[in-house]
Amino acid sequence: MPNAPLRKDLQLIADQITAGSRLLDVGCADGDLLHYLREEKQVEGRGLELEVENVNACVAKGLFVVQGDADADLSDYSDQSFDYVVLSRTLQAVHRPNEVLEELLRIGRKAIVTIPNFGHWKIRRYLLLHGSMPVTADLPDTWFETQNIHLCTIKDMFHLVDTYNYKLEKFVPVTEAGNEMHKRQRMANLLAAQALFVLSKG
Amino acid sequence: MSVDSQNTSPTISLFEADALQLDSGASLSPVHVGYTVHGTLNAEASNAILICHALTGDQYCADSHPVTDKPGWWSRLIGPGKIIDTDKYCVICSNVLGSCLGTTGPSENNIETGKPWGLDFPVITIRDMVKVQAALIEALGIETLFAVIGGSMGGMQVLEWLASYPEKLFAAIPIATAAKHTAQNIAFHEVGRQAIMADPNWHGGKYLEAGTSPAKGLSVARMAAHITYLSEDALAQKFGRSLQDRDSVAFGFEADFQVESYLRHQGSTFVDRFDANSYLYITRAMDYFDISERTGGRLADAFKSASHVRCCVLSFSSDWLYPSPENKHYVRALITAGVRVSYTDIKSDFGHDSFLLEMPEIDRMLDGFLQRSSEAREI
Numbered sequence: 001m002p003n004a005p006l007r008k009d010l011q012l013i014a015d016q017i018t019a020g021s022r023l024l025d026v027g028c029a030d031g032d033l034l035h036y037l038r039e040e041k042q043v044e045g046r047g048l049e050l051e052v053e054n055v056n057a058c059v060a061k062g063l064f065v066v067q068g069d070a071d072a073d074l075s076d077y078s079d080q081s082f083d084y085v086v087l088s089r090t091l092q093a094v095h096r097p098n099e100v101l102e103e104l105l106r107i108g109r110k111a112i113v114t115i116p117n118f119g120h121w122k123i124r125r126y127l128l129l130h131g132s133m134p135v136t137a138d139l140p141d142t143w144f145e146t147q148n149i150h151l152c153t154i155k156d157m158f159h160l161v162d163t164y165n166y167k168l169e170k171f172v173p174v175t176e177a178g179n180e181m182h183k184r185q186r187m188a189n190l191l192a193a194q195a196l197f198v199l200s201k202g
Numbered sequence: 203m204s205v206d207s208q209n210t211s212p213t214i215s216l217f218e219a220d221a222l223q224l225d226s227g228a229s230l231s232p233v234h235v236g237y238t239v240h241g242t243l244n245a246e247a248s249n250a251i252l253i254c255h256a257l258t259g260d261q262y263c264a265d266s267h268p269v270t271d272k273p274g275w276w277s278r279l280i281g282p283g284k285i286i287d288t289d290k291y292c293v294i295c296s297n298v299l300g301s302c303l304g305t306t307g308p309s310e311n312n313i314e315t316g317k318p319w320g321l322d323f324p325v326i327t328i329r330d331m332v333k334v335q336a337a338l339i340e341a342l343g344i345e346t347l348f349a350v351i352g353g354s355m356g357g358m359q360v361l362e363w364l365a366s367y368p369e370k371l372f373a374a375i376p377i378a379t380a381a382k383h384t385a386q387n388i389a390f391h392e393v394g395r396q397a398i399m400a401d402p403n404w405h406g407g408k409y410l411e412a413g414t415s416p417a418k419g420l421s422v423a424r425m426a427a428h429i430t431y432l433s434e435d436a437l438a439q440k441f442g443r444s445l446q447d448r449d450s451v452a453f454g455f456e457a458d459f460q461v462e463s464y465l466r467h468q469g470s471t472f473v474d475r476f477d478a479n480s481y482l483y484i485t486r487a488m489d490y491f492d493i494s495e496r497t498g499g500r501l502a503d504a505f506k507s508a509s510h511v512r513c514c515v516l517s518f519s520s521d522w523l524y525p526s527p528e529n530k531h532y533v534r535a536l537i538t539a540g541v542r543v544s545y546t547d548i549k550s551d552f553g554h555d556s557f558l559l560e561m562p563e564i565d566r567m568l569d570g571f572l573q574r575s576s577e578a579r580e581i
Contacts, residue, residue: 046537046542052546052547052548052549052563055544055545055546055567056546056563056566056567056570058544059514059544059566059567059570059571059574060566060569060570060573060574061570061574062574062575062577062578063544064512064542064543064544065544066533066537066543066544066545067545067546067547068530068545076533076534076537076538077537077538078538
């Protein structure tokens with residue numbers, strides 16, 4: 001049975017992964033990325049996921065996923081026990097992003113982090129015109145309902161990476177349509193809707 | 203009449219040539235085991251599932267009980283076309299060592315004296331129980347189990363299998379359990395044991411010889427334990443402060459409240475199907491359980507040979523007997539040991555007994571896990 005095409009942002013993550021590696025997907029939802037990587041790249045994957053229904057869906061795909069969240073449960077994993085730890089569109093929703101990032105790089109040799117870019121020009125325009133927290137296709141919830149408690153821009157991420165002396169292995173800004181764009185940090189901070197960072201401790 | 207004499211399942215005699223060496227240092231020979239089998243072992247002997255029962259459970263997991271006539275305690279899950287499908291798997295369930303339904307325990311006659319063992323029966327452990335299960339599996343011609351599954355004390359046996367016989371396992375499902383008994387667990391068990399031993403009909407454990415039964419004590423033990431299987435919410439929902447067959451309290455000590463009447467019923471029906479000394483020995487085995495003890499307190503080390511086993515763990519949010527953090531604790535150890543494990547904490551108001559109840563989240567998890575695991579095992 002051929003697999004359904006992977007969501008674009010997950011495909012972009014999948015493209016960064018070396019075949020046959022070990023990977024932990026933190027906030028793996030219903031396991032699409034893990035399933036794809038197992039089938040297409042023989043990746044030995046594990047998942048951490050908050051919702052029972054999602055864990056059920058992962059188990060039904062033959063994946064191994066533990067219910068838990070990034071803030072509380074990363075301490076369960078041993079130092080350097082994975083080649084990659086993936087945190088997809090979740091960093092902005094954790095209580096302590098800096099500590100979570102440090103945990104990712106303790107557990108894995110590389111961390112792959114994607115974020116919605118709060119510096120995108122449409123979000124800036126929304127705030128300028130409306131004077132209220134932006135509600136967009138990418139960030140559809142009101143400020144009082146959203147899980148996103150630490151929204152940040154691409155520039156902010158670069159700042160965090162600098163502050164902790166992480167090594168930026170790769171930076172991929174992404175358009176609203178989900179396509180890779182070839183811009184440097186400054187322009188990307190204005191034009192990219194999302195971004196992917198591959199980090200290591202050098 | 204002893205409970206044992208009413209067993210109708212097959213029994214097998216094990217450890218006849220080589221005695222069973224117990225953790226206490228004592229030995230037993232022979233050891234009888236009452237067990238049930240549902241389904242057929244395939245030619246490769248690759249489709250066997252061992253079901254491990256809880257403290258007061260027995261081998262009647264799928265078919266009706268010879269004493270109470272009630273349906274098997276997990277007949278909801280085990281049977282033809284069910285999640286633990288007996289058309290596909292060969293499902294084995296044995297009465298644990300120390301119990302009273304076909305398996306050697308304190309109510310069985312000591313060959314040397316011709317009298318029931320009583321308190322001369324050696325103290326046993328969960329590891330001893332699992333040793334007997336491993337011998338049974340071998341006697342049935344099974345080298346590796348497709349899966350070992352159990353809740354509560356049955357889950358402790360699953361963890362013990364992972365620690366002691368990982369090479370004989372393909373998959374393991376511990377449910378609502380713990381890798382050690384906590385002070386609170388031991389405390390509740392001690393209340394139960396003291397209730398039994400305080401009953402004058404207990405006769406220092408020789409009630410079978412005296413022709414009596416410490417039914418009152420055993421009943422109180424069951425009542426106290428039963429509270430720990432439920433939750434405050436479950437009791438409130440089921441009974442609240444409702445009165446039993448009356449409009450107002452009677453200013454006496456009859457069962458005014460429905461919850462009292464319910465507990466009394468649980469206690470009085472239990473004594474017909476369970477042996478008081480077995481209750482003492484099995485609760486003791488559970489109290490002694492602490493897998494990490496043998497690896498200097500490092501639980502993960504106990505599972506280090508189990509990294510090839512596929513695991514699926516379930517706990518229940520309102521379980522305060524073996525609460526979610528206790529389950530989480532051994533899940534963490536399994537992860538550290540490199541065991542492939544899936545885990546969910548299922549939201550439920552019904553306390554520890556949730557694992558015996560109808561719950562779609564249980565079904566989805568078990569079904570998905572068993573389906574994919576059986577494909578991997580090519581059953």
